[in-house]
Amino acid sequence: MSEPAPEGEIRDTRLADALSERYLSYAMSTIMSRSLPDVRDGLKPVHRRLLFAMQQLKLDPKSGFKKCARVVGDVMGKYHPHGDASIYDAMVRMSQEFAVRYPLVDGQGNFGNIDGDNAAAMRYTEARMTEVAMALLDGIDQDTVDFRPTYDGEESEPIVLPSNFPNLLANGAAGIAVGMATSIPPHNVGELCDALKHLIKFPNATIDKLVEFVPGPDFPTGGELVENRDAIVEAYKTGRGGFRVRAKWEVEDLGRGTYQIVITEIPYQVQKSKLIEKIAELINDKRLPILTDVRDESAEDIRVVLEPRTGKVEAAMLMEQMFRMTELESRFSLNMNVLDAYNTPRVMNLREVLAAFLEHRMVVLVRGSNFRLGQIERRLEILGGMLVAYLNLDEVIRIIREEDNAKQVMMATFKLSDVQAEAILNMRLRQLRKLEEMEIRTENDALVVEQTALNTLLNDEELRWKSIAGQINEIKEKFGQKTEIGKRRTVVGDAPTAVIVPLEAMIEREPITVVCSQKGWIRAIKGHLSDEQVKDIKYKEGDKERYTLAAQTTDKILIFATNGRFYTLGCDKLPGGRGHGEPLRLMIDLPNDADITEMLVHVTGRKLLVASDSAHGFIVPEDDVLAQTKNGKVVLNVSPGAEATSCTIVPEGADSIAVIGSNRKIVIFPIAELPEITRGKGVILQRYKKGGGAVLRDAKAFTLTEGLSFPFGSGWRTETDLLRWQGKRAGAGALAPRGFPTSNKFA
Structure with a gap:
């Protein structure tokens, strides 16, 4: 009989300690590896791994598309040990023009729509990277960022991307971690570039000054920003706040005093189909009696038509009520909670986020320059050996033909390094022509000039900042306001003034008779009843008439009680005339020891x-x-x-x-x-x-x-x-x- 396997180590520990230790590990994993973006490239690990995998597959904008299933498979198998659905969902969102201000994935096929319809399965859709994604990856093969082993240790992945594009603020981010969350709206990259260039010149620039360059978010779905400027400045100062966004609309005159309202842009992250369902529901419930219909006439552009019941009500007043009751006005919160360069989660203000991006670009520039210097040094070493070979061509040929250990002899004779000697031995016969020697000398001179320039750059901080400013200018020229993708979509408007919408405009005005019995049962009977009709009103057994008031559905009823309090009821909220109504005490908080003294129409x-x-x-x-x-x-x-x-x-x-x-x-x-x-x-x-x-x-x-x-x-x-x-x-x-x-x- 075989002996039982030795048991593992068993430690006695309190349940609370074990739970807190494990939950802390889970919380840190969620914060670091799932929910919060890195302030430097604005990406979460799944997005970063998707872009890196696509780069490895050579899916640049000029190449052909590949099936999304291929990309998702590579990401899941090599870099991201999670389900394929979560990876594909992230990939789909990166390609949606209504969800991302500057898409990172160029999708081909059905990638969903603004109505909330899902994308087709990954086996049907294809994708490649956009120019913005290429800017994020620019220089990744030049030792500009650190790499780490993948989860299985077989390959390596970048910790952060070089990010020659201010992606965090340009595309925004959202996520919920354990005990913290992040919510960053997208911004216009041209405006961000202006703010970055100003911050390079004036590192201590105030938030007020930066807001002159970045007046507010720029959502992919457009709309109108109606937040007060002081509130915007305060939000960017603290890293916390919110922005109110309204739909864009216009009036179409139909003649004969009638019109219709056409909504052309809706707030960010509002599903058009659900918005229309909500408006239709309000119309059916008679909470928007001023509207008769809502239609969706959208094709590629959004066109939602609102039909007013009458042309007498001002369109601005109607829309003010729509903004209050529907998602035609929504609020996008700002919570710039991000991981800094040391992987520490913290809330940053606008200047800190911009400064962190510039610091990252400086690190990338220095590391990339040092990498290039190393390449130049190795190439100059090889070119130096080749020039020696050209100057002593006959002797080199003799050594190669006659000596048994030609490499060692050449190294001793011409004082060459091992690399130079190896390069000479690997030369082809066609490279021995005179023209090739001239090209080597030209390349050697050019590399010397580049080497000098790089050394000057690395020794001069001001020159490095000037170089970064030049890179930012290139980004602005490529994606700025003068380009099709870079035009500002969200109009920066003024905070709305308090428009008083009269109740009569929103409630269908109809004559009613308000009836309240001796025992406090209240109801509203349609029409103004005559004295004879009032006498015919039926009450519960043992109950009788107390108050009958002629009113309109738009009126308010005032109730004065023996406790000295006034209560208010809207006539449109009274129960109908069928039956005996409802107890008044259920509609107002009238104490049991109090009674009604008087009831009248306000x-x-x-x-x-x-x-x-x-x-x-x-x-x-x-x-x-x-x-x-x-x-x-x-x-x-x-x-x-x-x-x-x-x-x-x-x-x-x-x-x-x-x-x-x-x-x-x-x-x-x-x-x-x-x-x-x-x-x-x-x-x-x-x-x-x-x-x-x-x-x-x-x-x-x-x-x-x-x-x-x-x-x-x-x-x-x-x-x-x-x-x-x-x-x-x-x-x-x-x-x-x-x-x-x-x-x-x-x-």
Whole structure:
């Protein structure tokens, strides 16, 4: 019987320690190798490996296309130990003109579209690199960057690309790591080149100055940047912020006072199909009643048509509402969290990102120059040996023909190095002609001149910066604003002013009758009902009529409760007339110990008289009682044990206030003695005998010359001789006239 295999090392450790150690390893792997881009070339490992693999396959812009499956296979097999789907998805995005400002992959076949449709399978599509990708790889075979072994140790891959193109800011980046994320919008490379050249001249340039060159992002889908400049500067200063982008639109006149709106560009990373679905859904739900239809007439260019219901509404007002309710306006966040040259993740500002790119270009220039110097030295050594051979051609031939160890003899005779002697021995007979000697001398002289220039460059920092500026000029000339790809697509606009969109414009205006029962069930019946129709309204068993108000669907209903709060309801949100409606307490946060005092249709500019049963009250502008939340708005502060009992409209031109208590006494005083405030307890309106238990029942504003009206029998009575009740505020008053309602109410 064979012995069991020896067990591995077993260590006792706390679960928390084991978890934290392993999770930290996972987190660092996600941050370094998956989610955050390198500030120098703006690429994540998968993108860098894709471009390097395509370069190894010689897929430059002038060569033919190769199947994407071939590229993905090479990347997965040699460099990137992950699934083929993730690699192909990254490759597809690098080729999409609506997703990447300067595509790195030139795709042939179906690579998806702005509607969100997926690309065809990798076996059907083909690809090669673009000129931008070639600029990123420029000089990679000249020892400009470090290489590391691949995951299986069989080959090597670049740690970073030479990047003769400011790719991080030009194409942007997005990613979510563990505990951190990055979000960088694309920018215009011509503007970046201007900012880089300025930073070379003035290394301590302020962000404000750099923003003059880089006014904001330049998205591949265009649109209009509507962020405030101060906010843009602040975002670039801190490396965190956001940019608001709006769709571009234009008005097409259809004649006879009608028009249609055509959207030609939509915000970045907004799927056109989902945008249109959202607009159609809003139209169907009658949340955009001003629109009748939305159509997609897009071909290669975007053309989304909006049809207004009427030509009377201004297009700008309509679009303002569209921006609020749809993704025609979106916000792209800025979080310049990147890996620096030492693989440390940190948030950089605009100047730091640009400076990091310039420092990388300086390192690439120095390393590339040293590599070239090494090549020149080796070539000059070989050329020097060849010139010696030409000067002593007969002797060299004799040595080769007669000596057994010709190489050693030549090295000793002419003081040649091993490399020079080997080069002479490898010469072909045709190279012995006179013309070849002249070409070698010419090449030798040219290399000496180049060697001198490179040594001068390496010894002069100012000259190196001048060389880098020249490279940046070449990039600008190739991809700048004067080229087709480099034209700015996103218009830099002004921050939008607050446009007030009237509710009537967005809600279909229809007449309704608002019905609220004694037990607080509310509904909206279509049309303005007559008195006979109101009498025919059915209520729940044991319930009856309390309020019926003629209104429009665009109106607001004001509800004044015994707790001194005003609540606001939009008529368009009331339940329909079928059935008995819904409990009002479900629509507003009305406490159980509070009840409705008054309900009325809001009219802008009107004033209200509010009072509590403790006989305190004041006048309040109706516009100031509108509540924004279900919790309502406190207007009248009521004392403990007291309730708000009265809320009446102050007629225009009213000059007097009439107040009646439960003791049936009326006092009339000038309206000027009552303050107009927006919130408070108010002043005393009427004084009652202590211990008598009398409370205020009602208050009313009216015009003294027109008399005081009150219900009388089945009609109304107007009392014009009011001298016996007139006095000052807080007076006791006199008994109400004969026939005054027993409810002690003026209405």
